[in-house]
Amino acid sequence: MIHIVTDSTAQLTDREIRTNHITVIPLTVTLNGKNYRDQIDISRNEFSNQLKTNREFPRV
Secondary structure, three states: OOOOEEEHHHOOOHHHHHHOOOEEEOOEEEEOOEEEEEOOOEOHHHHHHHHHHOOOOOEO
């Protein structure tokens, strides 16, 4: 059996994930000393806003 696994930076749609039975592992990013799991603890929109307003570069 073959199973497809990717991280959340692939930015697949819900339909692509569901249709192709893909497992998505959330990328963890650190912003201002706090860890966030992509699409669980922080949305892409929130992440983008953090990039605009913070001086510290995020860490993976």
